[in-house]
Amino acid sequence: MAKDKGGKPSIATYGDYEMITPHNPLRMAVSQVSDKDAHDDPVARAEEALAQLSSEFSSWMDSECERLDAARRDIKAKGFTKKTHQALFHAAHDIKGEAATFGYPFVAASADSLCRLIEHTPDMARIPLALVDQHVDAVRAIIREKARPDIVQIADQLTRKLREVTDDFLARENKDRPDVLADILAPPLSPGGQAA
Numbered sequence: 001m002a003k004d005k006g007g008k009p010s011i012a013t014y015g016d017y018e019m020i021t022p023h024n025p026l027r028m029a030v031s032q033v034s035d036k037d038a039h040d041d042p043v044a045r046a047e048e049a050l051a052q053l054s055s056e057f058s059s060w061m062d063s064e065c066e067r068l069d070a071a072r073r074d075i076k077a078k079g080f081t082k083k084t085h086q087a088l089f090h091a092a093h094d095i096k097g098e099a100a101t102f103g104y105p106f107v108a109a110s111a112d113s114l115c116r117l118i119e120h121t122p123d124m125a126r127i128p129l130a131l132v133d134q135h136v137d138a139v140r141a142i143i144r145e146k147a148r149p150d151i152v153q154i155a156d157q158l159t160r161k162l163r164e165v166t167d168d169f170l171a172r173e174n175k176d177r178p179d180v181l182a183d184i185l186a187p188p189l190s191p192g193g194q195a196a
Contacts, residue, residue, distance in 0.1 A: 057102040058146075064098065065140050067091045072136045080124035088132070089118045095139060106155035107142045110135060113162045120170050120184045122177070131169060138162055 012019045068091040075084045096111035114135035121127050138158045145151050167185055174181045 061095075061098070061102045061104055061143055064091065064095050065143055068095060068136055068139060072132055075132065076129060080127065085118065085124050089115060092118070092135070092139070104143055104146060106152050107139055109159040110138045110142060110155065110162055113159060113166050114139070116184070117166045117170070120180070121173055123173070126173060128169070131165065134165070135162055 007023045007025075009023055010021045012021070068088070071084065071088040071091045075088060078084055092111045092114040096108045096115060099105055099108035099111065114132070117127065117131065117135065118124075142151065142155045142158065145154070148154065170184050171181065174184060
């Protein structure tokens, strides 16, 4: 059988047929483990590293909350500009994305609701600051009260109400955009309330 040579398929001829093996560049990305390293598990190493960092997660999430609050304060001081809009969206989006990793999975849906509000409002200036406040305060409260035994139920209730109010606002703001409105008001796909 012919060897794979630099990007060209190999062709092996056998009696009445040929076998063509395409070039597979992924083979170069796979490392071989020797018998002495067979006990090494990269997934276990990654989990161990994550466990070592886990003591930092709450301070990192506190920093993310502070960044979200600072973005809100900036909007109150300067109004919705491209810069303040992006800062608020990125702060909420980062919290949504980091929530599960940092041990706060129940805050992701509230942060997602704020992202939806920012992302789907055609005119930023029309977003009520009270609605931004409600989202930011909900995220901060859920994170602050993480140790409560009923925090999952509280977070769920807050998120449901935020989503309801946000959907009402977005429905009014996008009433002349039926194609966009159908996507915005589609029910969440995940049990936690986040749309896909």
